[in-house]
Amino acid sequence: MTVWVTFINLGLVDGFLISWARAFLFAWPVAWLISFLLGPKIAAVAQKLCKQNGQ
Numbered sequence: 433m434t435v436w437v438t439f440i441n442l443g444l445v446d447g448f449l450i451s452w453a454r455a456f457l458f459a460w461p462v463a464w465l466i467s468f469l470l471g472p473k474i475a476a477v478a479q480k481l482c483k484q485n486g487q
């Protein structure tokens with residue numbers, strides 16, 4: 433995802449890989465924290481929705 437967003441924002445410019453690596457290093461810990469904190473709640477909601485639909 434970070435490669436795509438960096439490409440959309442900058443295009444394929446000199447220093448693209450450095451810009452992407454910086455975006456990745458800043459985004460990855462935040463993405464992990466959000467997944468860790470919200471993952472179980474989202475999984476529970478998905479499980480309830482599947483049960484409601486008979487799946």
